[in-house]
Structures are given as structure tokens and as C-alpha cells.
Amino acid sequence: MRPIGLLTAAALSFLTSVALAAEGKEGMPQLDFKNVLLKSQIVWLVIIFVVLYILLSRWALPKVGAVLEKRAATIAGDLDAARQAKGAADAAVAELTAKTREAHAGAQAEIAGAVDAAKAAAAAQTATLTARLDAQLAEAEGRINAARAAAMGALRQVASDTAGVVVSRLTGVAANAAAVDAAVGSALSARGLG
Amino acid sequence: MAAEAHAIDALGQFKLTTALGPIGASVNFTQSNLMMVISGLLILGLMVLGARPQAVVPGRLQALAEMAYEGIRKMCIEQIGEEGKAFFPFVFTLFMFVLIGNLLGLLPFSFTYTSHIAVTLTLALTVIVLVTIVALKIHGLHFFSYFFPPGAPVLLAPIIVPVEIISYLSRPVSLSIRLFANMVAGHVMFEVFASFILMMAASHALGSFGVVGAVGPMALNVALMGFELLVAFLQAYVFAILTCIYLHDAVHLH
Amino acid sequence: MDENKGGGGSFEDRLETARRKQGLLPAEGPKKSGPLDKSLGIGLRVGVExxxxxxxxxxxxWWLDGWLHTRPFLLILFVLLGGAAGIANIWRLVKPKD
Structure with missing residues (x-):
């Protein structure tokens, strides 16, 4: 689009300048290099441009640059603060979680300890009780055995005496004590009592 | 005939006259130079007033000043590299001087100094002299290898070297012709269409139809104004970015 | 707890985006220049170059001819060289950057 517009304009200006030249007028004032004003314009251009460059580079541009730098620093600082605050918040949350977990674990351990201690105490109590009962049982058994042995001994004596008396009455002869005793012994052992 | 010649005097607007009365006349200070001073003051005013509030959230003027500053700075660094920071004030001055000159020229009763080939050529020569000095300062005599690319057959040197020299010298010419031609074309079209408006409106033959017919070129001129605003910006941008590209070549060679 | 984490994630993203925008972090991916911008520029420049x-x-x-009194031979030679230089200019404009 631009080249077409440019061409049209160039053609137009060319035609105009040709028309003007045909009429004896001057062409483009920009190409009238004999004009003193054209040269003085350049001298002034150089002066103005140099002054503008110095004023901009030494005075105006550093001002804008300083403002921009300050803003960049402020924003960077703010963002940094936000990032640090976020980090701190994250750390606090993590700490809280850890503390909760720790407390939880502590409580659990305490409960388990208490239960274990109670269990141990109960077991110890049971053990002593059992031991005492066992001892009593053993003592009782001992007594029963002694009584039984005594009873057995007495039974043999009674049986021998009775057998001696029975034999002497039946036969009229005094019984042989040793034979009676042996017979009683074998009889007893035959019944499982000797 | 006289009326016709008057109607299409599209080039009279580029004629130089002295400004500021007898004082200006005594030092040949032209109206073109007056516009340069005005645009210089506008640029300085924009940057200084724009920087004054120092607000973190900028107002309109400050935003404009900062946009110009950051935009050109970014262009310098992107096109030239880190060394571009050193040339930023120069490119900024050049861009703003051309841009404001182009824009001011669009106002009625003003003068477009960028429509003078002498002005654009002076600016372009400044660029090329700077570029050459920078290249010589950084690379010394090695700079002249620029005119003979490495790897080219030595037999072709008699052709390549003059071609490269012409190509190098054509830079300021193309830089200045582009800006000059664009600004002249726009202003000539303005003048021609405006002349049509007046011719149609004043025509005895067309009568009251002429006034209605004048709406056509009038609408064209309004559309053209929008287009010329774009061109004013685009040409300033092209001038600045080509300066950056040439500076890049000077700093890095090839 | 979960909700808190999700909110923190989006805040983190926003913070990172803001930091990136301020140039405090390296930008993501290379920036591409607009193709329209380039072709418009080339269209404008070719003729002028x-x-x-x-x-x-x-x-x-012309100047060399005047100096060496060889008019018009050097002028013709330089017109040819000038055409070559113009084409070289345009080639430099459109050649793909490596």
C-alpha cells in the first residue's frame, strides 16, 4: 500500500514540479542549493541537535532512568518481600504440622507405656499369687502324703497284728510274726497299697 | 492560468523563510530551525516533566516518557547488544527529533523540517560518521576488511571492493532519501487534495454541487491524516532501527 | 490443609509471573519478532536501497571522470557497480539470518 501511495505522490510532485518549471518557476525548494537559507538551516540544525543531545544525555534521560530504576528496585523489593513472607508462612505451616505430629506421637507413646506398665504389674501380681498358691498346694500335698504314709504304716501294723491274732486263734499256735508280716506285705502290694 | 498555478502549488510549503523577525533574519534563522527548537523543547519537556512525579504507578505523561525511554533502550540493546547502552542517548535524540519533527509537520501552519533532504542527509551523515568512527576505534585498520568479505575469491576483489564501498556509502543516502521522500509525499498529497477541496468548492461551473463534491477530497485528507500519523512514527522508527543496525555492524563487523 | 496448599500454588505462580515480568527471573522461551513488521520494513527499503x-x-x-578527464567511461562503469551494490544491499536485506 505504501509504495503505491509513494509512487502516486512522487508522480504528482514530479508533474507539479514539471508544470511549475514549464512556467518558469523554481522546482522543489529542498533542492535549491543556492539558497543561503538552506545552508544556514543546516548550521542551525547542527547547533540545535548537539545542544539537544547534550541536554538529553546529561540531564533529562538520567532523570527518567533514575525513576525507572527506583521503580524496578521497589517492585523487586516488594516481590522479594512477598516471596520471603511466603517462605516464612510455609515454614510456619511445616513447623506446626511437625509439632502436631510430634505431640501426637508423644501421647501415643505415653499411652502405650502406661498400658505396658499396668500389664507388667498385673503379670507380676499374678506370678506371686500363683507362686504362693503353688507353695500352699505343695505343702498340702506333702501333708496328705505324710498322713497317707502314716495311715499306711498303721494299716500294716493293724493288719499284721490282726492276722497274727486270727492265726493264733484258728490254729492255737502262736503265729510266726515274720511270715505274717511278709504275707500282709504281699497282700497289700497285690492291692496296690504296699 | 494564474488561478491554476496557484491551485497546485504543492511545493510552496517547503520554501524556507526566516523566522523570529529581524533578529532571526540577521542570523538566517529559518522557520525550519524554529520548528527544531520547538520540537527540542517538547522532547526535553516530556522527559523532564515526565520524570518529575517519580511515581511508582505512573500518570499519562510519565508513562509516555517512560515508554519512549524503555522502548528505545530496549531497541538499542536488542539490535546492538550490551554495547548498545552507550549509544542509547544518541539514538534516543535522533528518534525523538525525527518523530516530533514528523508529527509537528502534520499540524496546520507548521513546517516539516524532515521534508528537507539537506536536513535528513545531515542527520544520516552524522550517523554514518559516528558509525565509522566507532568501527575504527574498536577494530582499528581491521575495519577495512569490512569491504572485502572473508572467503571471497581474491580475483573478484576489483569488483567486490568498489561494490562494498558504494554499498557502505549508500547507507546515509538511503537513510535520508527514505525519510525525505516519505515526508514530502505525504505533504504533497495533503496539499493536492486540499487544493481540490478549494477548487471544487469555489468552482463557478459546478456551483453548489462543487461544495458537495468537495467532501470527497476532504474525506481523503482525513484518511490521509491517519495514515501520515502512522508514517510519521514508522519513519522515525526505521531511521532509529537502521542506525542501531549500522552501529551493530560497526561494533561487531559483519 | 489441602485447600491451603492449592491456594499457595496459585499464589506461587502469580508471584513467579510477576518476578519474571520484572526481569528478576529469566524469560520463558525465545521471543519471536512479528513477520508483518519484517516484510513491511523490507517492502519499504528495497526501492530506496x-x-x-x-x-x-x-x-x-561523475567526480572521478571530472578529475581524470575520462568522461563518460568511469560513469558507465560506476553505474554498473552501483547496480551491483544496490542488489547487494537488497540481498543483505532479505537473506535469512543464520
Whole structure:
């Protein structure tokens, strides 16, 4: 689009300048290099441009640059603060979680300890009780055995005496004590009592 | 005939006259130079007033000043590299001087100094002299290898070297012709269409139809104004970015 | 707890985006320049590049001819060189950057 517009304009200006030249007028004032004003314009251009460059580079541009730098620093600082605050918040949350977990674990351990201690105490109590009962049982058994042995001994004596008396009455002869005793012994052992 | 010649005097607007009365006349200070001073003051005013509030959230003027500053700075660094920071004030001055000159020229009763080939050529020569000095300062005599690319057959040197020299010298010419031609074309079209408006409106033959017919070129001129605003910006941008590209070549060679 | 984490994630993203925008972090991916911008620029430049190379060549040729009294041979030679320089200018404009 631009080249077409440019061409049209160039053609137009060319035609105009040709028309003007045909009429004896001057062409483009920009190409009238004999004009003193054209040269003085350049001298002034150089002066103005140099002054503008110095004023901009030494005075105006550093001002804008300083403002921009300050803003960049402020924003960077703010963002940094936000990032640090976020980090701190994250750390606090993590700490809280850890503390909760720790407390939880502590409580659990305490409960388990208490239960274990109670269990141990109960077991110890049971053990002593059992031991005492066992001892009593053993003592009782001992007594029963002694009584039984005594009873057995007495039974043999009674049986021998009775057998001696029975034999002497039946036969009229005094019984042989040793034979009676042996017979009683074998009889007893035959019944499982000797 | 006289009326016709008057109607299409599209080039009279580029004629130089002295400004500021007898004082200006005594030092040949032209109206073109007056516009340069005005645009210089506008640029300085924009940057200084724009920087004054120092607000973190900028107002309109400050935003404009900062946009110009950051935009050109970014262009310098992107096109030239880190060394571009050193040339930023120069490119900024050049861009703003051309841009404001182009824009001011669009106002009625003003003068477009960028429509003078002498002005654009002076600016372009400044660029090329700077570029050459920078290249010589950084690379010394090695700079002249620029005119003979490495790897080219030595037999072709008699052709390549003059071609490269012409190509190098054509830079300021193309830089200045582009800006000059664009600004002249726009202003000539303005003048021609405006002349049509007046011719149609004043025509005895067309009568009251002429006034209605004048709406056509009038609408064209309004559309053209929008287009010329774009061109004013685009040409300033092209001038600045080509300066950056040439500076890049000077700093890095090839 | 979960909700808190999700909110923190989006805040983190926003914070990172803001930091990236301020240039405090490296930008993501390379920036691409608009193709329209480039083609418009080239369209504007081609004609001017050719003409200005010719203008310079003609000026040099004319000046050398006047100096060496060889008019018009050097002028013709330099017009040819100027055309070549103009084409070289345009080639430099459109050649793909490596």
C-alpha cells in the first residue's frame, strides 16, 4: 500500500514540479542549493541537535532512568518481600504440622507405656499369687502324703497284728510274726497299697 | 492560468523563510530551525516533566516518557547488544527529533523540517560518521576488511571492493532519501487534495454541487491524516532501527 | 490443609509471573519478532536501497571522470557497480539470518 501511495505522490510532485518549471518557476525548494537559507538551516540544525543531545544525555534521560530504576528496585523489593513472607508462612505451616505430629506421637507413646506398665504389674501380681498358691498346694500335698504314709504304716501294723491274732486263734499256735508280716506285705502290694 | 498555478502549488510549503523577525533574519534563522527548537523543547519537556512525579504507578505523561525511554533502550540493546547502552542517548535524540519533527509537520501552519533532504542527509551523515568512527576505534585498520568479505575469491576483489564501498556509502543516502521522500509525499498529497477541496468548492461551473463534491477530497485528507500519523512514527522508527543496525555492524563487523 | 496448599500454588505462580515480568527471573522461551513488521520494513527499503546505491555510484563516477578527464567511461562503469551494490544491499536485506 505504501509504495503505491509513494509512487502516486512522487508522480504528482514530479508533474507539479514539471508544470511549475514549464512556467518558469523554481522546482522543489529542498533542492535549491543556492539558497543561503538552506545552508544556514543546516548550521542551525547542527547547533540545535548537539545542544539537544547534550541536554538529553546529561540531564533529562538520567532523570527518567533514575525513576525507572527506583521503580524496578521497589517492585523487586516488594516481590522479594512477598516471596520471603511466603517462605516464612510455609515454614510456619511445616513447623506446626511437625509439632502436631510430634505431640501426637508423644501421647501415643505415653499411652502405650502406661498400658505396658499396668500389664507388667498385673503379670507380676499374678506370678506371686500363683507362686504362693503353688507353695500352699505343695505343702498340702506333702501333708496328705505324710498322713497317707502314716495311715499306711498303721494299716500294716493293724493288719499284721490282726492276722497274727486270727492265726493264733484258728490254729492255737502262736503265729510266726515274720511270715505274717511278709504275707500282709504281699497282700497289700497285690492291692496296690504296699 | 494564474488561478491554476496557484491551485497546485504543492511545493510552496517547503520554501524556507526566516523566522523570529529581524533578529532571526540577521542570523538566517529559518522557520525550519524554529520548528527544531520547538520540537527540542517538547522532547526535553516530556522527559523532564515526565520524570518529575517519580511515581511508582505512573500518570499519562510519565508513562509516555517512560515508554519512549524503555522502548528505545530496549531497541538499542536488542539490535546492538550490551554495547548498545552507550549509544542509547544518541539514538534516543535522533528518534525523538525525527518523530516530533514528523508529527509537528502534520499540524496546520507548521513546517516539516524532515521534508528537507539537506536536513535528513545531515542527520544520516552524522550517523554514518559516528558509525565509522566507532568501527575504527574498536577494530582499528581491521575495519577495512569490512569491504572485502572473508572467503571471497581474491580475483573478484576489483569488483567486490568498489561494490562494498558504494554499498557502505549508500547507507546515509538511503537513510535520508527514505525519510525525505516519505515526508514530502505525504505533504504533497495533503496539499493536492486540499487544493481540490478549494477548487471544487469555489468552482463557478459546478456551483453548489462543487461544495458537495468537495467532501470527497476532504474525506481523503482525513484518511490521509491517519495514515501520515502512522508514517510519521514508522519513519522515525526505521531511521532509529537502521542506525542501531549500522552501529551493530560497526561494533561487531559483519 | 489441602485447600491451603492449592491456594499457595496459585499464589506461587502469580508471584513467579510477576518476578519474571520484572526481569528478576529469566524469560520463558525465545521471543519471536512479528513477520508483518519484517516484510513491511523490507517492502519499504528495497526501492530506496537500489536508488541510493545508484546515486552514490553516479556521484563517484561523475567526480572521478571530472578529475581524470575520462568522461563518460568511469560513469558507465560506476553505474554498473552501483547496480551491483544496490542488489547487494537488497540481498543483505532479505537473506535469512543464520
Amino acid at each position: 537500489l536508488v541510493s546505491a545508484l546515486v552514490v555510484a553516479v556521484a563517484i563516477g
